[in-house]
Amino acid sequence: MGKLTRTGFITVLVMVALAVLPPMFLWSGQAFYMDLATRLVILAIAAVSLNLILGFGGLVSFGHAAFIGLGAYAAGIPSYHATWGGFEAIATYNGLFQIALAVGISALYALVTGAIALRTKGVYFIMITMAFGQMAYYFFLSLDIYGGDDGLTIDVRSELPGINLDNPLSLYLLAYVSLVVAMVIKFLIVNSRFGMVLQGAKGNPERMVTLGYNIYLYRLVAYVISGAMAGYAGFLLGNFTTFISPDMLDWTRSGELMFMVILGGAATIVGPVLGASVFILLEEILSSYTIFWQLPFGLMLIGVVLFIRGGLMGFFKGKGD
């Protein structure tokens, strides 16, 4: 019981801090920290989505940044055509359409790549998801019309009913509410029968197969849900930065997302959020002291892997359990 309340306490603490602090930054004239918080919350959504398959499903996807990129381009490309003409079928600033596109494309990409990738196991799975991520990276690199390597500037943000994304506070609140919804969805999934099978297949796949479950199908569904969720995060990220480039899909970005999940604590609901927070803040603080910030950052990464089992959540839960 003590364990439960401590996890609950951290969850409430993190979520309340994220709800209260950023608006305070904005009102005290610290627009930059508000930006930082927005980036943090959006990446936390992506980390939460990754955790569904990585933490609970045991599927180490090393290409998750691809879904974020797909989502971002799904916001940027319709907006680009609405501004500069061409491609009438999708040219619009309508945010609902763009969200549908972002989620749809990401889910479809997850379905196709997942169907192939899930045939492999272990490190082959890590590498094939990375390969699919790199394919998406090079695909956007090859699109001259959307800037290729130079990226695409979004001149007009998505238009959503009742929400003005040009207002940093509205954008932040949308991201925050989305994060809460994503966490609730994941909580419901994890505690459903579907989630039980998924977690069972992580520990002992043979047993689940013997029990008559088609674990391939369960995993594929989880992979698609996770990809779609990351695609939605990409839609938000594109609207936030107003600049998208193939760099968003690079394998190093997928690595960073993985690190957020592990740092916070895989297979926990709030872990990825905590991990994303610590990751973003550390990067910001270290890089403001020295351009060689990657040295302490890298050492810390190694330290976390070597010494902290179960990430920060495991650490906070105490050594007793």
Place this chain on the structure above:
Amino acid sequence: MDYTLLFVQVLNGVQLGLLLFLVASGLTLVFGILDFVNLAHGSIYMVGAFIGASLTFYLGNFLLAVLIALPITGLVGYAIERLVARNLYDKDHLDHVLGTFGLILVLNTSAHLIWGPEGIAVPLPAWLDGQVELFEGAVIPTYRLLIIATGLGVAAGLFWLVNYTRLGMLIRAGASNRTMVSALGIDIQSLFALVFALGAMLAGLAGMLISPITEASIGMGGQIIITTFVVIIVGGIGSMKGAFIAAILIGLIDTLGRAFLGDLFELVMNADAAQTAAPAVSAMMIYILMAAVLAVRPQGLFPPKVR
């Protein structure tokens, strides 16, 4: 079709493939025996290049510098094994990926601090700096032939090592069944350290060989490591033969793609779009190859027999 050009491009592709093989052979050894995913293998390639470059200026002789830099790079590998890698073996692949990702950041930044950001241009001795005309019109830089010869020589040496020596037997046994090897009373710790150092030397050699063509520079490891992983995954983790064939295959695909894809694309689209699309698509081809191979053979082309 210009067959002389095709021949030269094939040779270029083979040269790139052999360089990839040098890096991949070490990685596949470490991966196969130690079951350790080492993303930082590319950073050892960089460290080797810098050590070789510094020694070239200190000694005034490129080949001598390479000979001395090799054991030093091996020692660096040994130190990394002792300090970091060894403590990660019994953790899962995810921890390997993250830990060695951290190691990349540490090694890159350290190289920046030690050697500065500008990189080092490595001079070649005059006899290596010329060209050889293999036949009418087919002129190849002498140094690239040296890389091909070195690559083939090392490949032959590794085949001998793996197939005909006691160490090789242990390596093969370790790749297919680790517990059996330790049950045989072999000092598995020393074997691991030895394999790791050997892998580091091979990667370092590749770095030293490339630096007279490009430069020793920070971040050069990040560019090769992912391609190298594709090589060993396509070839089958732990398989030396697989790494060799996949490396040559990927070297050829990359070079021939760069050489001819643009012209091919111009047949179906306008020249500007073709020029932008071609390099990206030729870079994408190796990932398509990998996904295709894994879709058909989930353990690569030549998986070690038992796992």
Place this chain on the structure above:
Amino acid sequence: MKKLIGAALAATMLTSLAHAAEVKIGFVTTLTTGAAVIGKDQQNAVNLAMKHMGNKMGNLDVNLIFADDGFKPETGKQATDKLVKQDDVDFVAGYIWSNVLLASRKSALDAGKFLISANAGPGPVAGKLCNENFFSASWQNDQTPMAMGEVLNQNGVKSLYIIAPNYAAGKGMVAGVKATFKGEILGTDMTKWPSQLDFSAELAKAKASGADGLFIFYPGKAGGAFMKQYQQAGLKDSLPLYTVFTVDALSLPKFQAANFTDVLGSQFTQQWDPTLDNEQNKRFVADFRAEYGSYPSFYAAQAYDSMFLIKSAVEAVNGDLTDMDGMRAAMKSASYPSVRGEYTYGNNHMPIQNFYLREVVVGPDGNWTTKVVKTVFEAHQDSYAKDCPLK
């Protein structure tokens, strides 16, 4: 966490109090990765400019903040956002890379800041995306290769093969040389940027094309790699090389250390050279060499100029940084002493300036450097100016 925020709040309050008596300048350049050697050179030049100014512009102290773009557009944009929103700078300057500038321009300009490019000059910024608060202290990308195209015509080159990296500046360079070169283009290869450093396949194609000349654009370490592979391929006599932004004061000491004599005598075009005869340039080059022990690169020269351009704006309004119109008019007049000599600004705030043909020579003290061969263009304006709605 709370302590941190408290400290941050306190720090901002303090800086906003001190704000009145200083001009804040953010300088975005590359301080990490292999390209940091360029950023370092710019940083040195900016610091030298500060020393020459006594760290003052008019009656205001200069508060200079360097930021790292990590050689990536996205990181550069984040750095710009931070300078604009957190540090609230008055001027954002720097930008080596065209793609970084394109990604960052909106962040600076939408916030109503002046944006001064110390290097990058992509076409859109000179044309349809031109802005009244943007000024270039360098050139428009296409201009330097246009000058090279003219040199090729003068040298009687009839056919050309082109190899360049596949990003904003690479495309501009190719467009530039194609605009003025009158002969035939036998082939163009665009390579992956910045990761591709082995050009064996492209060199083999260029050789097989039978062209009279080879035109390339490879800034930074890729340039050194290309030059060496060109030499190793033994193409010097059969396929003469014509470069822009590839050989510079950063690569020459490395070439000299490696005794790479083929680079001696190679020619390229530029708007500036260390031997240009004006007071500002003499002082800049001499003091730069005394301070840092090497010749300044063109990156350094432009970074140095950008600081004096800003100084002229601040002095024209007597330190009243709210007078944007006054500062804009002052910069538009280009009345500061530039190391390249006098130039003017077009309607798009791109320099209208001379372009010279430079050649690599052994300097009087034995160090490899460059000299001016001839003037290729006088008062040359870029071709995007007509697309810019500014007057």
